[in-house]
Amino acid sequence: MRVEHIYRYPIKGLTAEALEEVTLKPGECLPHDRRFALAQGDAPFDPAAPSWMQKRHFGCLMANARLALLHTAFDPRSGQLLIRPPEGEPLVGDTRSEAGRAEIAAFLTHFLGEEARGVPRFVEAPGHNFTDVAAKCVSIIGLASLHALEEAAGMRLDPLRFRANVYVSGSHPWAEFDLVGQEIQLGGARLRVFKRIVRCPATEVNPETAERDAKPPKVLREAFGHADLGVYAEVIEGGRLAVGDALEPLQGDMLH
Template sequence: MRIESIYRYPVKGLTAEALEEVALTPGETLPDDRRFALAQGDSAFDPAAPHWLPKRNFGCLMANARLALVHSAYDSRTGDLALRFPDEPLFVASTRSEEGRAAIAARLAAFMGDEARGAPRFVEAPGHSFSDVAKKVVSIIGLTSLHALEQAAGAALDPLRFRANVYVSGGMPWAEFDWIGQEIQLGQARLRVVKRIVRCPATEVNPATAERDAEPPRWLRTHFGHADLGVYAEVLEAGRIAAGDALEVLG
C-alpha cells in the first residue's frame, strides 16, 4: 500500500490543507492538525485548563454545514489565518494576538448566524488537539474501502468528506480494520493502529457546496453492517512521511 495524499486541518471544521510531506512525532498529531477551534459561547472549554470535549462544543460540519463554504489557510510561520467567505474580500488576522483571535471569532460567528450560540471564541491551548477523540492520533483511510462504499451506494464521494490525515491506495477493502492493535510502518514513522473511525453526519456535507447531499453513515450500515471508515493510529516512532511512501503492516 502507498500514501496517496496527506492533509492537516488547522482549524476544526474548516479547510483541509494538503501536505507533500510531514514529520511525525511520537504521541502527537500531525503538526498544527486541529490546533484551533471556534468554541461556542456555551462551551465549557477553558484554554488555561484544556480537556477534551465533544465536537458539538465547537464549530463543526456535523452541526454547521455552512462552514464548508469558508476557505481557510493557516501560515505556521507567521500565525496568520486567512479566511475567504463567499462574495467577500479576503480576511486575514493573527492567531497570536487577542485582538486577532477576537476578530476571527466575530467573522466566523457572523457567518454562522443563528448556529452561533452565545459569543463564540476562537481558541487554542498549547499541546491540545481539538480532535474528535481524546487520544492524539493520525487518521488513515484506505481508498479501496472508500471505493467499495461508492460502488455499493452508487454515488461518487469526495475523500475530503471524511477529513482524514492520510489516504492510502492498494490492499483489499476494509483491510485496515484487521490492523487494530498492530503496528504499521508509514514512510519513516512507526505507528500502532488503535481503533476504527465511526462516521457521523459531518460526512453528509459536500465540502465544495456545503449541501447535505449524501448519507455515508446510513449507506455504511445498510451495505456493510457498520458505520466505520478508516482507522486511528498513534505515533510510536518519529519519522517523515510523504506522498508515495509505503505503508507496511508489521504485526
Template sequence: MRIESIYRYPVKGLSAEALEEIALTPGRTLPEDRRFALAQGDSPFDLAAPAWLPKRHFGCLMVNARLALVHSAFDARTGDLILRIPGTAPLIANTRSEEGRAAIAAALTVYLGEEARGTPRFLEAPGHSFSDVANKVVSIIGLSSLRALEQASGMTLDKLRFRANVYVSGGSPWAEFDWIGQEIQLGQAKLRVLKRIVRCPATEVNPSTGERDARPPRWLRDHFGHADLGVYAEVIEGGRICVGDALEALEPAG
C-alpha cells in the same frame, strides 16, 4: 499500500491543507492539525485546564454544514490565518494576538448567523488537539474501502468528506480494520493502530457545495453492517512521511 495524499486541518471544521510531506512526532498529531477551534458561546472549554470535549461544543460540519464553504490557510511561521468567507473580502488575522483571534471569531460568528450560540471564541490551547477523539492520533483511510462504499451507494464521494490525515491506495476494502492493535510502518514513522473511525453526519456534507447530499453513515450500516471508515493510529516512532511512501502492516513481535 502507498500514501496517495496527506492533509491537515489547522482549524477544526474548516478546510483541508494538502501536504507533500510532514514529520511525525511520537504521541502527537500531524503538526498544526486541529490546532484551533471556534468554541461556541455555551462551550465549557477552559483554556486554563484544556480537556477534550465532544465536537458539538465547537464549530463543526456535523452541525454547521455552511462551514464547508469557508476556505482557510494557516502560516505556522507567522501565525497568520487567512479566511475566505463567502460574500466577504478575505480576512487576514494573526492567531497570536488577542485582536486577531477576536477578528476571526467575529467573522465566523457573523457567517454562522443563527447557528452561532452566544459569543463564540476562537481558541488555541498549546499542546491540545481539538480532535474528535481524546487521543492524539493520525487518521488513515484506505481508498479501496472508500471505493467499496461508492460502489454500494452508487455515488462518487469526495474523500475530503471524511477529513482524514492520510489516504492510502492498494490493498483490499476494509483491510485497515485488520490492523487494530498492530503496528504499521508509514514512511519513516511507526504507528500503532488503535480503533476504527465511526462516521457521523459531518460526512453528509459536500465539501464543494456545503449541501447535505449523501448519507455515508447510513449507507455503511445498510451495506456493510457498521458505520466505520478508516482508523485512528498513534505515532510511536517519529519520522517523515511523504506522498508515495509505503504503508506496511508489521508482524506482531515474538
C-alpha cells in the same frame, strides 16, 4: 499500501491543507492539525486548562454545514489565518494576538448566523489538539474502502468528506480494519492502530457545496453492517512521512 494524500486541518471543521511531506512525532497529531477551534459561547472549554470535549461544543460540519463554504489557509510561520467567504471580503487575522483571535471569532460568528451560540471564541491551547477522539492520533483511510462505499452509494464521494490525515491505495476494501491492535510502518514512522473510525453526519456534507447530499453512515450500515471508515493510529516512533511512501504492517502479512 501507498500513501496518496496527506492532509492537516488547522482549524477544526474548516479547510483541509494538502502536504507533500510531514514529520511525525511520538504521541502527537500531525503538526498544526486541529490546532484551533471555534468554541461555541456555551462551551466550557478553558484554554488555560484544556481537556478533550465532544465536537458539539465547537463549530463543526456535523452541526454547521455552511462552514464548508469557507476557504481557509494557515501560515504557521507568521501565525496568519486567511478566511475567504463565498461572497464579500476575505479576512486575514493574526492567531497570535488576542485582538486577532477576537477578529477571527467575530468573522466566523457572523458567518454562522443563527447557528452561533452565545459569544463564540476562537481558541488555541498549546499542546492540545481539537480531535474527535480523546487520544492524539493520525487518521488513515484506505481508498479501496472508500471506493466500495461509493459503489454502494451509487455516487462519487469526495475523500475530504471524511477529513482523514492519510489516504492510502493498494489494498482491498476494509483491509485497514485488520490492522487494529497492530503496529505499522508509515513512511519513516512507526504507529499503533487502535480504533476504527465511526462515521457521523459530518460526512453527509459536500465539502464543495456545503449541501447535505449523501448519507455515508446510513449506506455503510445498510451495505456493510457497520458505520466505520478508516482507522486511528498513535505515533510510537516519529519520522518523516511523504506522499508515495509505504504503509506496511509490522506483524504478520495481512495486506495483499
